[in-house]
Amino acid sequence: MKHIRNSSDKSALDKLLVEASEQKDASTTNANHSKKRRHKKKKKTGTPEQIQEKERFGKAVSYIERMDPSDVIMKDEELLEALTLELETYFKTQKVTYFKSEAPVNSDNYSVFLDQLEKKSMSILLNRHLRNALYNKMEDKIIESSEAVKAYIDSCTTPKQTLRIRKLIKARVYNRVMDPCYNLISSPYSVKDIRNFLWYNPRYHDFEEAKREEESAAELLTANILKEIPDYYPDLYPAARRMKRHFILHIGPTNSGKTYDSIQALERAAVGIYLGPLRLLAHEVYEKLTADGVPCRMKTGEEDIAPEVRDHQASTIEMLDSVKHYNVAVIDEIQMIADRQRGRMWTAAILGVCADEVHLCGAPEGKDIAIKLIEDCGDTYEVITHERATELVVEKEHFSFPDDVQSKDALIVFSKRNVLACAAELQGIGISCSIIYGALPYDVRKEEVRKFTDGETSVVVATDAIGMGMNLPIRRVVFLESEKFDGMTKRPLRTEEILQIGGRAGRRGLYDIGYVNAEFRKNLIRNAFKSAPDPIEKVALPFPESLLGLDGSLSDIFTRWGAIQQSNDAFNQTDLSVEIKLCRFLEQKTDDKELIYKFITMPFDEDNITLFSIWEEMADCEIEHEIFDYRRFIPEISMTSYSAEDLSFLEENYQVCDLLCYYLNRFGLPEEYEEVSEARSEIAVKIMEVLSKQELIKRKCRSCGKQIKWNSPYNICSECYEKHMRTPFYGGW
Incomplete structure (x- = not known):
């Protein structure tokens, strides 16, 4: 039709279009009539039965x-x-x-x-x-x-x-x-009712019967434990109850001289003992008494120095002999009585130490609970309040790391990784550092303290381990972090923690004023120094070894003992989860509860596979009455120098030696102790050499190797992060 040119052709086209339209309308009308007919036909179909x-x-x-x-x-x-x-x-x-x-x-x-x-x-x-x-x-x-x-x-x-x-x-x-x-x-049905129904069910009858027997045994065990525990808890220590003890409470903040006064009384005593939370503190007291002409023995779980000395001893709190008589006993850092893991040892020391005169040193929050325990024992006491010797000031000026770091600063962070990263960043700009953290061997910590004290290093970078009675010539404490991980969650610092750490500033005799600052959340730090921590109201109870004679597995005894404490509002529940886990592991090998108890009270990192395997082999040898080949586990230390990358390797080997020493001490093999002790000392020297180089490794981006900030929460720089996020794998463009 596109070839039609004239008007006549155009009219012919119009005619054709009209005819096509009429045909279409006709077909549509016929289709609609057909649908209606079909619909009507469908409506009419169906039998009477179907309709009904x-x-x-x-x-x-x-x-x-x-x-x-x-x-x-x-x-x-x-x-x-x-x-x-x-x-x-x-x-x-x-x-x-x-x-x-x-x-x-x-x-x-x-x-x-x-x-x-x-x-x-x-x-x-x-x-x-x-x-x-x-x-x-x-x-x-x-x-x-x-x-x-x-x-x-x-x-x-x-x-x-x-x-x-x-x-x-x-x-x-x-x-x-x-x-x-x-x-x-x-x-209407309780859980007990459901269990009664299940008891009739043949599928569960045997299990339910066994469960009921187990519960009956647990109830009997609880009853026996309660029988063994006297109504008057201090009666668990009859030797101490037969004495008339006098307590002197030295209460005050850090840097107030409370421990110094008690050590003076210890030196004057004919027979005395110092009990503290750290091997380093025990070693400081041992050195002080020895330097002052008082022969002293140092005994911890891992070492025994000068064992021939009988009159004076410096030890960690766990080493208390509750039978030996002393003229003077010094119990340091009594506020740790509330600690869920070790607090029970301070409770045992206060209730059970057999000393005519007992000096308790600690922060104010521990005073009321200590007095309550003393009164429960029927002993006398006096309180000496110590005032801080130097003024403590929270600086108003903003602190920026590392620009505002000054000589004799103590920079506080709360993990080993951040200690090393922060120190590495300072060393990179020419500031020498001492470092202190919990996993560092105490010989090395002692050397790091000496270097800072003697001025060989300008600043100290440390965790809160610095707040536990360590005397350092610190002018200013700076909190680079205001939160810490406490084993369960990351939380803000508590008032007592801030006061304990910040109080290390302004050492008595060196400075008239101590300063405190913070890079973040300074209000948290400032408010802590305007308030007082809440008094400790509950104590953790020590596990009575007399319970080892009860019928039942040691893990069940620990479990029931923990449940009894949990149901008593007067006591803190002691965290026995690690002990119970180790108990159940050893109970698959032996039912000797005394042997199991010796092994589960060994201090070691049970999450470390190397240490756990050695500990297990020690236990297997004792169970099978075989000789433990300790020499096979003594680390071989190369004479070549080590770098900062080897720190974790050296620290783990030091922990291996610590565990071997503890085993040899506890199971009466002192003649082999020296060999392991020498290897441990060699490792400590190697760690000291690494730290003395002042060449710690800075944190680097795992992708490009570029240096990242010491406190970055990620192991990748922002540029690499953006680059990775743009890739299709991460949903980028």
């Missing part, structure tokens, strides 16, 4: 859609009674589908099931099989409640015909009524 069935179905559907299933089911007492009986029958006869069908029931998963039942009640039992068993009775009730529904169901000749109406009932009833109904019928 549709009417019955419509009435049934109408009832189901109008009814309230809660009224039909929840108010029918007879039905609820039947459902309750169904529930009891299920527990007594059916398999609880908490357990996977392919997994057999055993004592372990049954115990887990009971724990879940205790925590979540019976909601964990509302599973598919139990729901179906209850729903079947509910469905029957809905059908019987309506003549229309019942008539339709009765008229159906095949199950497939009833399926439509049953699906509709389930949609209306199942989700709306099942949970409320189950809660209603199960609410």
Whole structure:
């Protein structure tokens, strides 16, 4: 048609278009008439029986859609009674589908099931099989409640015909009524009732019977423990109760001279002992007494220096002999009595030390609880309040690291990684550092303290280990971090922690004023010095070794002992989780409770695979009465020099030697002790050499190697992070 050129051709085209349009309209009209005819024909089809069935179905559907299933089911007492009986029958006869069908029931998963039942009640039992068993009775009730529904169901000749109406009932009833109904019928039953039902179930009878026997044994063990513990707890230490002791409490903040005065009394005594929290502090007292002409023995779990000396001893708190008589005893840092791991040792020392005169040194928050224990013992006491010798000032000026670092600063962070990274950054700009953190061998810590004291290093970078009685010539304490990880969570510093650490500034005799500053959250630090920490109200109790003679495994005894403390508001619960874990491990090898107790009280990092494997071999040899080949584990230290990258390797080897020394001391092999002690000293020298080089490794980006800031929370620089985030793998562009 595109070739048509004149008007006549154009009119012919118009005519063709009109004819095509009329044909289309006619076909559409015919199609519509055909549809109407078919529709009318369809409406007219169907037998009278089919039409009647549709009417019955419509009435049934109408009832189901109008009814309230809660009224039909929840108010029918007879039905609820039947459902309750169904529930009891299920527990007594059916398999609880908490357990996977392919997994057999055993004592372990049954115990887990009971724990879940205790925590979540019976909601964990509302599973598919139990729901179906209850729903079947509910469905029957809905059908019987309506003549229309019942008539339709009765008229159906095949199950497939009833399926439509049953699906509709389930949609209306199942989700709306099942949970409320189950809660209603199960609410009268306690966990004990459910266990009584399960006792009749052949699938769980044996496990339930064993569980009941286990619980009876636990109750008996608890009763025996309570019998062994006197109503008057100090009576656990009869030797101390036969004495009339006098306590002198030296109470004051850091840098107030309280420990100095007590050491003077120790030196004047004929027989005396110092008990502190750290080997380093015990070593300081040992050196002071020796330098002052008083022969002294130093005894810790890992070493025994000058064992021939009998009159004076400097030790960590765990080394107290509660039978030996002393003229004077000094117990340092008594505020640690509230510590969940070691606090019980301070409680035992105050209650059980056999000394005519006992000096307690500590922060003010420990005074009231110490006095309460002394009064419980019936002993006399006096309180000497020590005032801080130098003024302490929180600086107003902002601190920026590393620009504002000054000589004789103590920079405080709260992890080994940050200590090393911070010190490395300072060394990079020419500032020499001493470093102190908990995992550092105490010989090395002593050397780092000496270098700072003698001026060989300008500043000290340390964790809160610096706050535990260490005397350093610090002019200013700077908190580079205001939060610490306490083993469970990262939290802000407490008031007592800030005061203990910040109080190290302005050493007596060197400075008239001590200064404190912080790079972040200075208000937290400032407010701590305007307030006082809350007094300690509870103490952790030591584990009575007399309980080792009770029937039952040591892990069960520890567990019941912990539960007794937890239920008593007067005591802090001692954290015995590590001891219980180690107990259960050794109980697979032996039932000798005294031997197990010796091994679980060895101080070592149980999470370190190397140390744990050595500890296990030691235990195996003692259990099998074999000789432990300790020489096989003495580290071989190369004569070549080590770098900062080897610090962790050297520290772990030092810990290995510590564990070997502790074993040789505890199991009476002093002749072999010297060999291991020499190896340990060599490792300490190597660590000192590494630190003396002042060449710690700065933190670098793991991707590009570029230096990153010491306190960066990530091991990658911001540029590399952005680059990686742009890649398709990370959803970038």
